[in-house]
Amino acid sequence: MKRIAMIAVLVFAAVFFGGCQSAGTDYSAKENWAYCEDGENKAADVFFICPTVYMGEEDMHNMSLGDEDAKASFLGATNMEKGIYDDKCRFFAPYYRQAALDVYKMSTDEAQGYFDTAFEDVLASFDYYYKNYNGGRPIILAGFSQGADMCLRLLKERFSDEELSGRLVACYAIGWRVTEEDIGEYPQLKFAEGESDTGVVVAFNSEAEFIDNSLMIPKGTKTLAINPLSWTNDTSPADKSLNLGACFTDYDGNITSEIPEFTGAYIDEIRGALKVTDVSVEDYPAGLDIFEDGIYHLYDYQFFYRNLEKNVQTRLDAYLNAQ
16 A cells, blocks of 8 residues: 555656656747748758847746747847858758857856757757758758857767768858867867868857957967858958958848948967958947957858858858769
C-alpha cells in the first residue's frame, strides 16, 4: 500500500513539476515562423536568425512569442535584411525567445540562462526545418548580432555532422566575433578567405577608427574578419569605389535610400574589427545606449548591402558548380 502511495506521489510530482517547466516552442505550428518556405523553385534554403529587437522588462528577459508587438518588430528587423538572401533562396526565419537587450548588461553568469533559452528555440526550429523541409538542399545560415551568435552556436552544435556540413554554402554571422580559439575548438568552423569559398563563416564588425572596445569585440580580444569590399582577410585598405552600394531599408524590406561608393574599409590588425573610413559618427550615431558613437553595429548590413547581396550569389554559384 505504501509502495502504491509513493508511486502516486512520484507520478503527481513528475506531472506537476514537469508542467511548470518551460515547454519550448512548437515549430510544427506556422505561427511560430516569421517566414517558412517563403519562395518557390529556388536553388537553396536560407535559415535566418533575427537580431535583438526585444528590449526586456523588469521580470521578463526572453521575448514571449505571445507578444504581438515584439513579433511585429522581429518581423520588421528580419525584413530589413531579407532581400540580401532571398532572391535565389527559399527563406526560413523562426520566431524564437530571444534574449532581451537588457541581458547584455548582465554579468556572464546571470545572462547565460537567457541565451540558452534563446538557443533552445533556435536549435529546435533548425532541427524541425532540417527534418521536414530541407530535402537535401544547400543551406545558407545567416544572422545578425544575437542572430549571428546563435548561428555560430548552431554550427558548433550541429555541423560536426559531415552530411549536414556538406550542405553548408556559407554562414553569414555578421555582427558577432569569431576567434582563433573558436576555430581551434570546433573544426567545422572554417573562416572565409575569399569571395567564393564555401562551407565557411563570413563575419565582420564595423566601427570607427578610434574605437578600441565594444560589446562585440571587448578590449584585448581579436576577432577574425573578412573585408566585404575586397573579400580578403588582410589589412589592406579597400577604397570606397569597391562599395557597390549602401542600402538603408525599412521594416517592410523596402530600400529607402541607396548610396553607391559609400565608404571604404580595412581590417584592424589588433582588434580584427572592420574599420570604416568615410563615415561620420554625427551622421550615423550608434543608436543604442549599450554602444558609444563610432560603433557602427546597427549598420553592418546596410553599409555593405550590395556587396553582401552579390557575394551570396557568388558563393551559391560556386557551391552549385562544385556539385
